[in-house]
Amino acid sequence: MSTVFLETPRRLVDVSIDGTIVRVPEGATLLQACRQQGIDTPALCYLENLTPVNVCRVCVVEVEGSRTLVPACSRKAEPGMTVHTDSERVRTSRKMVLEFLASSADMALAAPEVRRWMERYGTEPGRCGPAAPPHAAGERDAARPGEYHMTGGAAADTVAQPVKHDNDSYIRDYSRCILCYKCVEACGEDAQNTFAIAVAGRGFDARISTEFDVGLPDSACVYCGNCIGVCPTGALMFKSEHDMRQAGTWDESRQTVTTTICPYCGVGCNLELHVQDNRIVKVTSPLDHDVGNGHLCVKGRFGFEFVQRRARES
Amino acid sequence: VDPRRHVPRTDVVLADPRLVAAREVLGAGLVKQAVAHAQELARSGMTSPAGVADAAAASLPPTAASLTPVINATGVVVHTNLGRAPLSDAAQAAVAAAAGYTDVEFDLTSGRRARRGAGALGALARAVPAAGAVHVVNSNAAPIGSAERELALLDDIAAVARDASICGLGQTAVTAAVSAVSLGLVSGTGTGGHGKEPA
Numbered sequence: 001m002s003t004v005f006l007e008t009p010r011r012l013v014d015v016s017i018d019g020t021i022v023r024v025p026e027g028a029t030l031l032q033a034c035r036q037q038g039i040d041t042p043a044l045c046y047l048e049n050l051t052p053v054n055v056c057r058v059c060v061v062e063v064e065g066s067r068t069l070v071p072a073c074s075r076k077a078e079p080g081m082t083v084h085t086d087s088e089r090v091r092t093s094r095k096m097v098l099e100f101l102a103s104s105a106d107m108a109l110a111a112p113e114v115r116r117w118m119e120r121y122g123t124e125p126g127r128c129g130p131a132a133p134p135h136a137a138g139e140r141d142a143a144r145p146g147e148y149h150m151t152g153g154a155a156a157d158t159v160a161q162p163v164k165h166d167n168d169s170y171i172r173d174y175s176r177c178i179l180c181y182k183c184v185e186a187c188g189e190d191a192q193n194t195f196a197i198a199v200a201g202r203g204f205d206a207r208i209s210t211e212f213d214v215g216l217p218d219s220a221c222v223y224c225g226n227c228i229g230v231c232p233t234g235a236l237m238f239k240s241e242h243d244m245r246q247a248g249t250w251d252e253s254r255q256t257v258t259t260t261i262c263p264y265c266g267v268g269c270n271l272e273l274h275v276q277d278n279r280i281v282k283v284t285s286p287l288d289h290d291v292g293n294g295h296l297c298v299k300g301r302f303g304f305e306f307v308q309r310r311a312r313e314s
Numbered sequence: 315v316d317p318r319r320h321v322p323r324t325d326v327v328l329a330d331p332r333l334v335a336a337r338e339v340l341g342a343g344l345v346k347q348a349v350a351h352a353q354e355l356a357r358s359g360m361t362s363p364a365g366v367a368d369a370a371a372a373s374l375p376p377t378a379a380s381l382t383p384v385i386n387a388t389g390v391v392v393h394t395n396l397g398r399a400p401l402s403d404a405a406q407a408a409v410a411a412a413a414g415y416t417d418v419e420f421d422l423t424s425g426r427r428a429r430r431g432a433g434a435l436g437a438l439a440r441a442v443p444a445a446g447a448v449h450v451v452n453s454n455a456a457p458i459g460s461a462e463r464e465l466a467l468l469d470d471i472a473a474v475a476r477d478a479s480i481c482g483l484g485q486t487a488v489t490a491a492v493s494a495v496s497l498g499l500v501s502g503t504g505t506g507g508h509g510k511e512p513a
Contacts, residue, residue: 054480055480057474057479057480060477060478068476068477068478068479068485089473089477092470092473092474092477093473093477093478095470096470096471096473096474096478097474097478099470127467128467
């Protein structure tokens with residue numbers, strides 16, 4: 001006789017969100033409750049396949065009786081909670097979070113919904129003053145904790161710096177990095193368990209770094225590209241996409257996406273092949289697929305080059 | 315004996331009366347730097363070890379300012395590169411008077427703390443007698459526009475830090491700045507009426 005394991009039935013919890021009673025399973029977060037209600041809730045550091053790290057603070061909501069706003073992505077729904085998602089406090093905090101991020105990092109390649117949120121909350125990134133000149137290559141990486149140098153108040157400091165090219169698979173453009181930690185999570189215990197990158201430095205000098213700031217080929221990186229898959233702002237990008245953007249040939253309207261199964265091993269990860277002009281230009285994986293939960297390995301992520309390269313790899 | 319053995323010790327050179335006097339005016343850091351440089355020259359054989367104190371004293375600037383007085387022989391009277399026009403005697407006297415303790419934020423009539431800029435407001439009111447009220451805004455902060463815009467930004471930063479920071483350190487980090495602004499301790503920003511005035 002075969003045994004079928006069923007999950008223990010979960011209790012349902014009633015919470016009030018913007019005046020409506022919402023019923024969610026016990027253990028669900030306020031973000032899940034909001035999304036179940038169709039309330040468009042911004043989130044930058046949250047992704048379904050990662051553990052919430054609560055760093056971006058853009059999903060904050062007001063819970064009656066709570067001294068401060070709470071991050072919806074990790075706060076569990078509790079019976080009797082009264083939640084406001086569009087109060088003055090919530091709107092101010094979301095506006096400021098987006099404003100700070102957009103004034104210090106280049107959000108031009110962020111997902112369209114990020115621009116929609118910025119518009120909705122009336123973000124004015126220029127309000128902090130004109131941007132200071134970009135940092136030289138390696139300047140931010142050399143910063144030591146506690147040695148932040150102010151720009152003097154006449155200009156707003158930014159994370160602008162040259163793009164890091166040190167391998168054939170992907171580039172790192174930390175001018176676009178908003179320190180959401182997603183790449184660190186994906187590289188670490190949420191997916192790859194490689195731990196090639198971490199957050200280095202403190203305060204405004206904080207940045208994503210390999211150990212001792214070595215180049216990727218000298219680091220623990222295994223080129224799974226799961227960090228690219230989770231990056232919300234285009235700071236981590238396929239080299240193929242970066243090169244095409246530089247050449248002005250990247251055109252998403254001319255791309256098709258074909259879902260297939262990775263041919264390399266028996267695990268059966270889903271691949272989404274992004275094809276432009278009959279060439280595969282990048283590979284993603286659906287977050288809601290049970291096998292890989294959006295994560296891939298180097299073969300699935302970058303093996304597409306073998307399909308279309310004329311010269312035989314030796 | 316290696317002549318470098320004769321280079322005098324730093325504390326011996328610093329005890330030279332000229333350098334002791336210079337330290338009063340220029341500060342210890344600058345004088346010590348000059349001494350170290352003179353010692354270095356002597357060690358490398360460019361000067362004699364006996365002349366270290368003389369060399370250090372000679373290399374010191376006459377005043378603490380980084381500006382060197384020059385003679386304007388360019389034929390251009392108001393020369394931007396030379397500091398434009400010299401201050402008039404009256405202006406120099408005014409600067410000298412303002413160099414000591416003044417009532418910059420104090421009302422001598424009431425004997426209480428007052429807003430900065432009363433003189434500018436008075437002069438403005440006298441210049442435009444028809445105006446109902448006058449207001450002076452510190453717009454040195456041109457990058458952001460005006461003090462009003464800066465204060466609005468500061469208010470928003472305070473709100474988001476208080477409401478959305480992860481821990482109590484972030485939530486209270488702006489409290490000191492907000493208190494300083496609401497008590498009017500930051501120049502030209504006093505809103506009055508909040509909290510108690512410093513005695």
